[in-house]
Amino acid sequence: MSKFKKKKSGELPAISTASLPDIVFMLLFFFMVVTVLRDTNLLVQNQLPKADQVEKLKKDRAVYIYAGKPSSRYQDVFGTEGRIQIGDKYTSIDNIGLALEEARRKLLPELQDKVYVALKVDGETNTGLVSDIKQVLRERNLLKIIYITTPGNQLNN
Amino acid sequence: MGRRATPEVNAGSMADIAFLLLIFFLVTTTIEKDKGIARQLPPIEPPTETPPLIKEKNLFIVNVNKDDQLLVEDNLMELKDLRQAAIDFLDNGGAPSGSPEYCNYCKGARNPSSSDNPDKAVISVQNDRLTSYEMYIAVQNELVAAYNFLRDRESQRLYGWKFTEVNKAINEGSFKGNEDAAKEKLEAIQKLFPLKLS
Numbered sequence: 001m002s003k004f005k006k007k008k009s010g011e012l013p014a015i016s017t018a019s020l021p022d023i024v025f026m027l028l029f030f031f032m033v034v035t036v037l038r039d040t041n042l043l044v045q046n047q048l049p050k051a052d053q054v055e056k057l058k059k060d061r062a063v064y065i066y067a068g069k070p071s072s073r074y075q076d077v078f079g080t081e082g083r084i085q086i087g088d089k090y091t092s093i094d095n096i097g098l099a100l101e102e103a104r105r106k107l108l109p110e111l112q113d114k115v116y117v118a119l120k121v122d123g124e125t126n127t128g129l130v131s132d133i134k135q136v137l138r139e140r141n142l143l144k145i146i147y148i149t150t151p152g153n154q155l156n157n
Numbered sequence: 158m159g160r161r162a163t164p165e166v167n168a169g170s171m172a173d174i175a176f177l178l179l180i181f182f183l184v185t186t187t188i189e190k191d192k193g194i195a196r197q198l199p200p201i202e203p204p205t206e207t208p209p210l211i212k213e214k215n216l217f218i219v220n221v222n223k224d225d226q227l228l229v230e231d232n233l234m235e236l237k238d239l240r241q242a243a244i245d246f247l248d249n250g251g252a253p254s255g256s257p258e259y260c261n262y263c264k265g266a267r268n269p270s271s272s273d274n275p276d277k278a279v280i281s282v283q284n285d286r287l288t289s290y291e292m293y294i295a296v297q298n299e300l301v302a303a304y305n306f307l308r309d310r311e312s313q314r315l316y317g318w319k320f321t322e323v324n325k326a327i328n329e330g331s332f333k334g335n336e337d338a339a340k341e342k343l344e345a346i347q348k349l350f351p352l353k354l355s
Contacts, residue, residue, distance in 0.1 A: 017172075020172050021171045024172055024179055027179055031182035031186055035185065035186045049290060049291040049294040050294075050295075051193070053194065053302045054192040054193055055192065055195045055328070056190070056191075056328055057191040121290050123290055123291035124289060124290070126286060126287050126288065126289065127284050127285070127287075127288040128286030134198060138199070138200065138201050139201060141200065143197055143198040143200060144198075145195070145196050145197075146194065147196070147294055147297070149192065149193045149194060151192070153298070154295035155237050
């Protein structure tokens with residue numbers, strides 16, 4: 001009867017850590033794959049306004065327009081008047097259409113008709129600039145726009 | 158010459174190196190998610206067309222001046238009161254009962270001098286060129302919130318769920334159940350309170 005009790009020793013076996021590097025590498029690869037480095041270089045200040053009644057933007061069909069004051073390091077060259085940025089450069093209001101067309105061509109062909117124009121505009125910009133952009137968009141028949149905001153509410157900040 | 162066996166490389170510090178890289182990527186990753194207020198711009202209409210007539214009582218005019226002050230229906234108003242004012246206007250249902258425009262789901266004051274029904278009610282935002290964009294978005298946000306509040310209320314009453322929650326679930330692909338049926342119901346709710354905002 002005492003046969004079955006023989007192996008009992010008081011100590012717990014040590015947990016093997018041999019697979020720890022594997023687990024860590026797995027996590028590492030996951031983060032390396034999901035990490036997206038910014039593709040555009042911001043030339044304008046971009047403190048987005050707050051809103052909470054928001055919808056998600058489908059990224060694969062979006063064209064971005066940035067607007068706001070030039071960033072502090074460009075201010076001595078370009079002044080402090082609100083400016084528009086598409087891609088990597090400043091664009092004047094007359095050239096928005098062409099610049100947008102260029103950006104739109106980079107999307108997948110089947111999504112080019114469903115394009116959303118994402119407006120990332122600094123909170124301190126005058127609305128007049130936004131109205132000008134919207135007027136050009138109407139002329140270009142790009143009617144779906146989305147004002148990108150940050151989570152929060154203007155009322156209780 | 159005696160051939161020496163190549164010494165084994167010590168792999169014990171591999172985990173440390175991997176951890177270091179992992180922490181670097183963890184810190185630098187910003188999973189960007191862009192969210193915002195979506196709008197459909199009106200197309201440019203041919204100049205010959207006469208604009209449709211809208212009765213003055215069905216129009217809710219929000220005016221924002223260059224100092225970011227609000228003038229709603231000719232009264233000064235604080236931003237925090239705008240949402241309730243918009244809800245009251247949309248939900249008013251002023252058309253008399255029995256008339257074809259009567260709104261049977263409205264719970265508002267039924268004031269005959271305010272909007273007839275939510276389908277007729279139009280909110281118009283007018284702003285100065287010097288209005289700050291921050292204020293403009295805040296106003297848009299409050300007005301969308303008013304619509305969402307009413308749509309949530311109706312979907313809660315008719316189907317037992319909230320419009321905004323189901324809409325979000327469908328957009329994110331995490332909706333459980335019959336998606337087409339839910340979409341139809343969403344459209345029905347949208348018809349009860351169509352977004353008429355310019």
